[in-house]
Amino acid sequence: MVxxxxxxxxxxxxxxxxxxxxxxxxAAAPAPAVISWYDDIAEAGEHTAAVExxxxxxxxxxxxxxxxxxxxxxxxxxxVMAVWMVRLVFGREPPPADSPKFADVEEDAWxxxxxxxxxxxxxxxxxxxxxxxxxxxxSVTRAExxxxxxxxxxxxxxxxAGFADTVGNSHGDSIDALASANITVGCSTSxxxxxxxxPVTRAExxxxxxxxxxxxxRADPVEAPEETPEVEWQGELHLVSQFTTYHYCCxxxxxxxxxxxxxxxxxxxxxxERFSLNRRVGERTTEKGFVEAGTLVNGTxxxxxxxxxxxxxxxxxxxxxxxxxxxxxxxxxxGYFPRYPEGIEATINWPDIDLIFRNNSPGDVLIxxxxxxxxxxxxxxxxxxxxxxxxxxxDGMGLVEVAFEGGPEARVVTADVSERLxxxxxxxxxxxxxxxxxxxxxxxxxxxxxxxxxxVTRTIRQAGEETTEMWKVNYEPRQxxxxxxxxVLAGTCR
Numbered sequence: 397m398v399x400x401x402x403x404x405x406x407x408x409x410x411x412x413x414x415x416x417x418x419x420x421x422x423a424a425a426p427a428p429a430v431i432s433w434y435d436d437i438a439e440a441g442e443h444t445a446a447v448e449x450x451x452x453x454x455x456x457x458x459x460x461x462x463x464x465x466x467x468x469x470x471x472x473x474x475x476v477m478a479v480w481m482v483r484l485v486f487g488r489e490p491p492p493a494d495s496p497k498f499a500d501v502e503e504d505a506w507x508x509x510x511x512x513x514x515x516x517x518x519x520x521x522x523x524x525x526x527x528x529x530x531x532x533x534x535s536v537t538r539a540e541x542x543x544x545x546x547x548x549x550x551x552x553x554x555x556x557a558g559f560a561d562t563v564g565n566s567h568g569d570s571i572d573a574l575a576s577a578n579i580t581v582g583c584s585t586s587x588x589x590x591x592x593x594x595p596v597t598r599a600e601x602x603x604x605x606x607x608x609x610x611x612x613x614r615a616d617p618v619e620a621p622e623e624t625p626e627v628e629w630q631g632e633l634h635l636v637s638q639f640t641t642y643h644y645c646c647x648x649x650x651x652x653x654x655x656x657x658x659x660x661x662x663x664x665x666x667x668x669e670r671f672s673l674n675r676r677v678g679e680r681t682t683e684k685g686f687v688e689a690g691t692l693v694n695g696t697x698x699x700x701x702x703x704x705x706x707x708x709x710x711x712x713x714x715x716x717x718x719x720x721x722x723x724x725x726x727x728x729x730x731g732y733f734p735r736y737p738e739g740i741e742a743t744i745n746w747p748d749i750d751l752i753f754r755n756n757s758p759g760d761v762l763i764x765x766x767x768x769x770x771x772x773x774x775x776x777x778x779x780x781x782x783x784x785x786x787x788x789x790x791d792g793m794g795l796v797e798v799a800f801e802g803g804p805e806a807r808v809v810t811a812d813v814s815e816r817l818x819x820x821x822x823x824x825x826x827x828x829x830x831x832x833x834x835x836x837x838x839x840x841x842x843x844x845x846x847x848x849x850x851x852v853t854r855t856i857r858q859a860g861e862e863t864t865e866m867w868k869v870n871y872e873p874r875q876x877x878x879x880x881x882x883x884v885l886a887g888t889c890r
């Protein structure tokens with residue numbers, strides 16, 4: 397049986413596909429340069445089909461993060477969520493509200509009617525009362541998202557889904573309903589976790605919504621393992637630390653990342669020895685199989701042989717960082733990329749920028765590097781009294797889990813990244829003439845981004861002793877680079 401609100405969506409979808417018609421008197425949403433296609437849509441990865449489907453339906457009109465940009469990894473603000481959900485659930489654009497329902501929603505904001513309609517549909521109750529507030533600019537958490545979707549699509553109550561991190565959560569019943577409907581399978585397995593406090597990214601929300609209205613297939617349920625897995629061993633060494641990052645299939649940079657991984661895989665570092673990535677791999681040349689790909693030089697993305705391997709450096713650095721090994725030298729990127737953990741990341745370049753750690757443990761360290769078409773894993777095997785930690789970074793979010801606690805002599809690593817300090821706005825955009833660009837169109841080569849400073853603190857506890865280290869990380873602002881028709885620069889456009 398089809399839920400009432402899903403029937404409403406299906407009935408109104410055909411009209412939404414043709415155009416988003418605004419009733420008289422409703423302030424119009426900003427017209428996007430690109431409605432159904434975005435320059436960065438490939439960055440949505442596994443969420444691409446959902447983003448394409450909702451873009452084709454006109455759901456995202458006016459909510460783009462920049463001209464021709466979807467920004468799949470960015471957290472989703474609550475006001476954007478209101479627009480997307482009302483368009484799906486209500487099936488059309490809402491009329492202006494008789495009176496604003498929330499004190500912090502400006503009446504002349506073009507999206508205000510969507511927030512009011514979301515409240516009228518009893519999908520949201522706001523974020524505070526006395527006075528009623530909506531918190532429009534706050535990011536939507538995964539727990540909140542579960543409740544919004546459960547109310548919007550009349551999801552049936554369900555048995556506990558078995559997520560280890562949702563016990564006692566006020567949104568727990570909604571999370572269970574979402575899992576039962578196969579709209580979510582959680583954020584990780586072994587143990588099954590939902591990550592309720594993590595912000596929802598724009599791409600993730602697209603998938604949740606598209607699954608709810610069956611524009612894309614719903615997820616296959618993931619069965620929890622019947623037994624707790626044994627700690628991974630290689631010979632006499634156990635898995636001390638592991639970190640995973642993700643990429644999109646088949647680009648030139650992926651060729652370089654995988655080749656780099658092959659050259660590092662199997663390295664053994666003796667107690668007290670230093671390990672250098674540049675020394676291990678050497679110069680990146682075409683003779684070795686490296687190819688041209690994008691790399692960051694002086695804050696600008698350019699192409700160079702061996703480009704893109706900083707993803708390996710970041711993945712490797714996190715394995716060393718969370719394993720508690722000594723950081724001899726690393727350098728963060730000059731500008732921040734959401735595909736890496738903020739602050740806890742590293743770049744590399746031949747021959748001037750290296751990544752070096754020292755094996756400050758009493759036993760050997762074996763380094764294994766594994767990959768798939770869309771992921772990279774670096775594992776450190778050694779002896780940490782049985783303690784094992786596993787981490788990942790995906791879609792602009794990450795977590796580090798303790799797989800096994802280990803014994804009393806284990807080295808325990810915790811870390812903290814400070815808030816963003818001394819935020820610096822980027823300079824104005826740089827325009828590049830390109831005769832292939834039609835008049836009135838703009839193609840982003842590089843999006844703008846603010847700069848800031850942050851502090852990373854790592855604390856290591858072992859056998860009753862504690863050591864704290866701090867690193868200052870500076871991210872420079874990034875200038876937008878936009879290709880335009882030459883007439884723009886010449887001032888001759890008509």
